[in-house]
Structures are given as C-alpha cells and as structure tokens.
Amino acid sequence: MNKNKQCSLLSGINNPNFQIYIMGTLSRLQVYMGRRKVLLPVAMVLSAMSALAGMLPYIFIWLIVKALFTVGEADASGVIRTYAWWAVGTAVGGIFLYFLALMSSHLAAFRVEANLRREAMRRIIRMPLGFFDGNTNGRIRKIIDDNASITHTFLAHQLPDLAATVLMPLFTIGLILAFDWRLGLVCLIPVVVSMVLMQTMMTGKSRAFMQDYMTSLEEMNTEAVEYVRGIPVVKVFQQTIFSFKNFHKSIMNYKKMVSMHTGLWEKPMSAYSVIINAFVFLIAPVAILLIEYSGDYASVLLNFFLYVLLTPVFSICIMRSMYLSQALGQASEAIDRFDRLTSYEGLQVDSSPQSVNAYGITFDKVVFRYPGATQNAIDGLSFSIPAGKTVALVGASGSGKTTIARLVPRFWDTTEGRVMLGGVDVRRIAPEELMNKVSFVFQNTRLFKTSLLENIRYGNPEATPEEVERVVDQAQCRDIINKQPAGLNTLLGTEGTYLSGGEQQRIVLARAILKNAPVVVLDEATAFADPENEHLIHQALKELTKDKTVMMIAHRLTSITDADLILVIEKGKIAEQGTHDELLEKKGIYLTMWNEYQQSIAWTIRKEAKHA
Secondary structure (H helix, E strand, O other): OOHHHHHOHHHHOOOOHHHHHHHHHHHHHHOOOOOHHHHHHHHHHHHHHHHHHHHHHHHHHHHHHHHHOOOOOOHHHHHHHHHHHHHHHHHHHHHHHHHHHHHHHHHHHHHHHHHHHHHHHHHOOOOOOOOHOOOOHHHHHHHHHHHHHHHHHHHHHHHOOOHHHHHHHHHHHHHHHHHHHHHHHHHHHHHHOOOOOOOHHOOOHHHHHHHHHHHHHHHHHHHHHHHOOOOOHHHHHOOOOHHHHHHHHHHHHHHHHHHHHHHHHHHHHHHHHHHHHHHHHHHHHHHHHHHHHHHHHHHHHHHHHHHHOOOOOHHHHHHHHHHHHHHHHHHHHHHHHHHHHHHHOOOOOOOOOOOOOOOOEEEEEEEEOOOOOOOOHHHHHHHEEEEOOOOEOOOOOOOHHHHHHHOOOOOOEEEEEEEEEOOOOOOOHHHEEEEEEEEEOOOOOOOOOOOOHHHHHOOOOOHHHHHHHHHHOOOOOOHHHHOOOOOOHHHHHHOOEEOOHHHHHHHHHHHHHHHHOEEEEOOOOOOOOOOHHHHHHHHHHHHOOOOEEEEEOOOOOOOOOOOOOEEEEEEEEEEEEEEHHHHHHHOOOOOOHHHHHHHHHHHHHHHOOOOO
C-alpha cells in the first residue's frame, strides 16, 4: 500500500487504496470469526441507525426554539411538550441502538480474540523446539496476548463507528444546506480546511511509526519479563543497577520515539483544533449581514442556532476517523506480527511414520545452518553412538556442541544429511514417539509454578506415588523434599518457595528418570551447580543414564572421563575422537583442554583455601 492508506477516513473513504487496505484487514480477521462474522455488518447498520437517531434531538430542539418564536403563547406549551418528548425518545433510542451495535461487535470481536489465541497455541505447539530459542517468552506473550486484544478493540469499538463516521457528515451537510445554503457553505469552510490539514498529518510515516511503536512494546515486554524473573539472582549478587540497564534502555528508547512522533503533531494538531472550532467566528458575521440584508432576523437566528448545534458533529466525525485510522493501523500491524510469528515452519510430520525398536544414534554427513545464517553451524558431521553407550562432546564455546545435541530431539531439522535413531531418520519418526524416546536435560532448568509432585510427574503423568518416591531417592532429592513443610505438595514460585539452581536441576533429573526414555541428551547438566549439588547431581545422572544411549555435553571434563567415546568439536566438525586416555596420548586439542581445566581447578582450590 502507498502512503494514502493512512489518510483520514473522511477524505480517503473513496480512495481505492484505502478501501483495499481496510477490506484486506477485515477479510483476514473474518477468518477467525466463524459464524459470528454476520454480526459485524449488523453492528455497523445499527451504529449508523444510532447515529441518525442521535442527530434527531438537535432538530427537535431547533423546532422547540422555532415554536417559541412562531407559535402563539396558547399553543406553544403543547407543541414544545411534544417536541421535547420526541427529543428524549430519539436520544434514548439512539443509545439503545448503539448498545445493540456494540453488543453485536463485541460478540464478533471476542470470537476473533479467542480464536487468535487458540490458533496461535495450536501452531506454536507444532513448532520445533528451536523456535523457542529464537523467541523469548515475553515476545511470544506480547504478540499473542496483547495483539489479540488490539484486534478486539478495533472490531468491538472502532469499526462499528465506521458507518456513523461516513453517514453523519453526509446527513449533516444535507441539513445545513437545506435550511440556508449560504450559512451552510460558510460552516463548511473550516471543515474543509481542517480535513486538508488532517490529510497532511496522516501520511505514510504513521505506518512506520506504528511498526516502531509495537516493536518497542515487544522489547520492553521482553526486558520486563527477563528482569522480573531474574530478581532473585539480581538481589543475591547486588547487581540491581546493572541488571536494570537493559530494561531502562528499552523504556528510554520507547520514550524517545514516542516523544519525537508526538512533537511532530504538536503544531498541526493545535492548528486543527483552532480551525475546526472557528466556525462560529465565520457564521456570526455572515448571519449579521443576512439579517441586515433580508430583515428576517427570526429565520436567520433560528438557522444560526441550528448550525451552532450541528456543525460540531464534523469535529466529532473527523476525530473518529483519526481513531479509526489509528486502530486500523494497529490491528493490521498486530495481525502481521501474529502471522510472522506463527508462520515459522513447524515440524514436518511424515505421512507414514516409522516406529523405533533400537536406540543407537547415527549422524550421517550432517550439515546444519541456522535460519538466516550464511555459515554452517555443523559441517559434514558423521559419527555413531551404539545403543547403551555414552558419547561426550567437548569443545570451545560456539563450536557447535549444543547444536549437535539438539538435532536429536529435532529442535531443528538438518540442512543436509540425516540424524538417525535406531536406523530411522528422526524426521520419519512421529514427533510424539520421538519425544517419548528421548529425555533431555539442559543447563537452563524449566520448573513450573506448581507443586514439586506435579513438576516431577511431568515426566510420566501416570506414575504411581511409589514410583515418584523411588525417583526422588534416585535423583538425590530426598533432602529437598524433607525440608519443605508440605513435602512433595510444596508449591514453587511466588506463592510457594524457591529452589537453588542445583536443587532445581535435581528435580529436573527426577522428572527425566521418571520418564525412563531409552535415549538421554545432557547439555552441561552440572554447569551452575555448587560442589555439593554437583556431587549429588552426578549420582542422579548415574541413575538416569544407566543402560541408556547417552549424548553428553560437559565443560567439567572430570565428568566425562568414563565416556565410551569423546568427540572434540571445532567449528562444527570433529577435530579429535577417542576415549579419555586415547585423547591424552594424542597430545592434541583435548590434552590442552584437560591441562587448562586441571589448572583452573587448582586455582579454585587455592582461592578457597586462602579465604578459608
């Protein structure tokens, strides 16, 4: 669309580009209305009828004034009483019609809002797990929740006024020209000037601003969510000022953008307000001239009074058109962002999925490139993990270890080559079965704000109390449970208690043990554990990985010395491979890493001894 699509509704309603713009937005929203889409035109018709009914009291008030001038004293009271009742009746009728219009539009809008959220969740559930690495929780919530509310506001409130915004000026123009075309033309002068001024303000910059505005809201929402979630850590390390920096920066960027845009409107909007309300200063002298010219002061004064009542309607309609144009831009941008978020390619499900009966893992000439990237993260990788064996991946940060691990449970699909489980390409395994066959534990734990029991039972909702108790012991969680007054029924989060990083990791391991999947993927599961928790986590890991096919990533090299095979990853390729002892004998990259790790341990021990 060109810049005219953001023009004022009154001046642009006949513009084909504007019509295409608004109809295109409506057609996209009607998809989510279902059978309630018929309510939208009903709401617009009722709103138009309400607007017309709302104009009639002005006419009856004018007739009352006219009766005072023209009807005899004996008959005036009866005529005035009749007109007064008609004025009250039409005003109440207009309010009732508008109530019906809003009720109809709200029913349609609620259906759109509910279906948008429902469709978003349906699509997101089908997304590969890698989708959530590139989209923060705050951004997803903002786009789905807030943008659905924006479409509701547009459909429920602004759109019903469309018919009234168009019809009321036409009806008013007809009235003022019918009573006295000379005064009517004078009244239209400030209206035309203000509409031209409004046209210059509503340019293509409004669309660009709306995009920047909603992007800023998403950034603030994301930073706010991350900041609030990190408050416990912030307080522990006394980093409040530094941690607030990103959140504060997003707020100041929003303030700067909005203030600059508002400043652009300051003078034009002030001029518009003066001009649109200046009609009295134009028609008053013209009315005086007409009285002097015709001598019929009663008729001129009556028409003057009518125009004083009716002309402000134009100001109301122009402001409505601005709000409608703004709401239309927001709704269009909201649905665009919703579509962009949910258009992320979901997991491809094979039409004839294959079952898995063996649990060895094979990478066959695997190449992977992140969406939008120009270089491969994994470049021609081939290796195998026999069923029941453990393979460890080591390497520098950014070498591709985590990417390799996440190709097994299909966080992403390979760009080239195959990842196979039990000889079957993981893309040919039904996603539900693949998830049942693979347990993965990452350094960033995910616990829900519910009880410890429910968090553990996510691994197997059908587990018996005895099975839960068994995995609690196997995951070395008994001390965590015993020190909570409510035991396994203890709630986590703001309404309950908080666990340390190592304690959370043990609860996650209990969940994974309860799942009892034959394949286990571990991504630095002890990364943030203190020495005491690390020892307990290692014991839990032994229970989790017993007789399982294991792919393990660990930056603490002492935890992988017993691995059946160690792969040293460098730039997405295997630089070295072998057992711990074999790699030390090669005196290559792994030996350098081992020596550096042993040196860091020595530094840590000396530092702790110094402070003891």
